[in-house]
Amino acid sequence: DGAKVYAANCSSCHGASGAGVPGAFPPLAGNTAITGDSKYISDVLLYGLQGKIVARGQPYNGVMPAWAAQLNDAQIAAVATHVRSTWGNKGSAVSAATVKIERSTPKTVVQILKERPQ
Numbered sequence: 001d002g003a004k005v006y007a008a009n010c011s012s013c014h015g016a017s018g019a020g021v022p023g024a025f026p027p028l029a030g031n032t033a034i035t036g037d038s039k040y041i042s043d044v045l046l047y048g049l050q051g052k053i054v055a056r057g058q059p060y061n062g063v064m065p066a067w068a069a070q071l072n073d074a075q076i077a078a079v080a081t082h083v084r085s086t087w088g089n090k091g092s093a094v095s096a097a098t099v100k101i102e103r104s105t106p107k108t109v110v111q112i113l114k115e116r117p118q
């Protein structure tokens with residue numbers, strides 16, 4: 001399930017409680033950028049993210065790895081749903097169907113940064 005995918009692949013950078021590391025890895029807990037349109041988080045997970053962002057008032061300019069080769073649509077949907085609904089986050093579930101659509105239409109780094117809610 002999503003919690004297991006998170007523990008195995010994400011918690012090393014974003015932390016077991018989603019707090020991240022200020023200046024290095026953005027927090028997922030309380031981060032409203034990740035609980036909007038489910039296309040954004042699907043694209044970040046499939047294709048990664050790099051470039052300047054501000055999360056919970058703190059700037060980041062790092063490299064988030066892509067997971068398209070390691071995780072299938074159901075696993076990406078599960079971990080996205082997990083981080084959108086844990087640690088007080090109130091985002092809706094992400095479906096494997098949404099991830100499948102996003103996988104079929106690859107996005108560039110610039111496009112993904114533009115999708116990010118400001």
Ligand code: HEM
Nearest residue numbers: 009010013025026033034049050051055060061062063064
């Ligand atoms: C960004 C989730 C694994 C490093 C993000 C964002 C999400 C996310 C949703 C966007 C945050 C925002 O827009 O505010 C996840 C999940 C993971 C995972 C669910 C496991 C599948 C990792 C790992 C690393 C990492 C293993 C470190 C090697 C980063 C960095 C950013 C980021 C540096 C910010 C990129 C930038 O500054 O542009 N992550 N992440 N992530 N993640 Fe991850």
